[in-house]
Amino acid sequence: MAMIEFRNVQKYYGKFHALKNINLKIDKGETVVLIGPSGSGKSTLVRTINGLEDIQEGHLIVNGEDLTDKKTDINQIRTDVGMVFQHFNLYANKDVLENVMIAPRIVLKKSEDENRKTALQLLERVGLSDKAHNMPSQISGGQEQRVAIARSLAMKPKCMLFDEPTSALDPEMIEDVLDVIKQITEQSDMTSIIVTHKMWFAQEVANRVIFLDDGQIIEDRKTNEFFEHPENERTRKFLSKILGH
Numbered sequence: 001m002a003m004i005e006f007r008n009v010q011k012y013y014g015k016f017h018a019l020k021n022i023n024l025k026i027d028k029g030e031t032v033v034l035i036g037p038s039g040s041g042k043s044t045l046v047r048t049i050n051g052l053e054d055i056q057e058g059h060l061i062v063n064g065e066d067l068t069d070k071k072t073d074i075n076q077i078r079t080d081v082g083m084v085f086q087h088f089n090l091y092a093n094k095d096v097l098e099n100v101m102i103a104p105r106i107v108l109k110k111s112e113d114e115n116r117k118t119a120l121q122l123l124e125r126v127g128l129s130d131k132a133h134n135m136p137s138q139i140s141g142g143q144e145q146r147v148a149i150a151r152s153l154a155m156k157p158k159c160m161l162f163d164e165p166t167s168a169l170d171p172e173m174i175e176d177v178l179d180v181i182k183q184i185t186e187q188s189d190m191t192s193i194i195v196t197h198k199m200w201f202a203q204e205v206a207n208r209v210i211f212l213d214d215g216q217i218i219e220d221r222k223t224n225e226f227f228e229h230p231e232n233e234r235t236r237k238f239l240s241k242i243l244g245h
């Protein structure tokens, strides 16, 4: 079954047509990377998936629920679909462990012991066991982003959205964060959609790459085929510009 399905989706910001007739099916367990020029609609597309942006036409089905149906529980969708943003927005006055434990305590009503155990396991998974009792101000940006990833995973999402997760980071921290994302996508059956400008990362992590330009899907292919034999002229131009050949 598809985890996510866009059917003839149109998105407008006022009169501006931001997503133009998007048709897209993403199966459970896939890791899809979304690339495209600045302003092409990548963030808009991922933000529609958990209802942060609404759509004006078409249907968007997430885990079997149609987001355009008024009966759909958007809070359940946001539990099933975790999101990691460019800016991590940790609670500044709570330590790292508590940042990971808050949402499962409130939303999933987990017992304190179980919640702590899971949070500590997740911190280990993102390489931050020794920082559990640091405050956000006492860790680096890359570490903060890894806490944000652990925090999302603590909700046991079926799907994760990553919207340019490394673009606010200093270069030397990018690799650690991307390594964590790679490890998560490889070691779980979650569906992941990642917006990134890092082509080497797309090549390493994605099983499928989608190229978006001017609000339209221009190319949607298996990763090897995408990079080795891009079919569309616009894709080829974009890749040669970004890869420098």
Ligand SMILES: Nc1ncnc2c1ncn2[C@@H]1O[C@H](COP(=O)(O)OP(=O)(O)OP(=O)(O)O)[C@@H](O)[C@H]1O
Pocket: 013, 016, 018, 036, 037, 038, 039, 040, 041, 042, 043, 044, 045
């Ligand atoms: N809230 C908004 N109101 C009006 N226009 C918007 C809004 N958000 C985005 N847009 C416009 O929609 C288009 C797509 O924006 P979006 O942020 O999805 O692009 P993007 O591909 O993610 O770009 P970038 O790589 O620069 O982050 C842009 O032209 C942008 O100016």
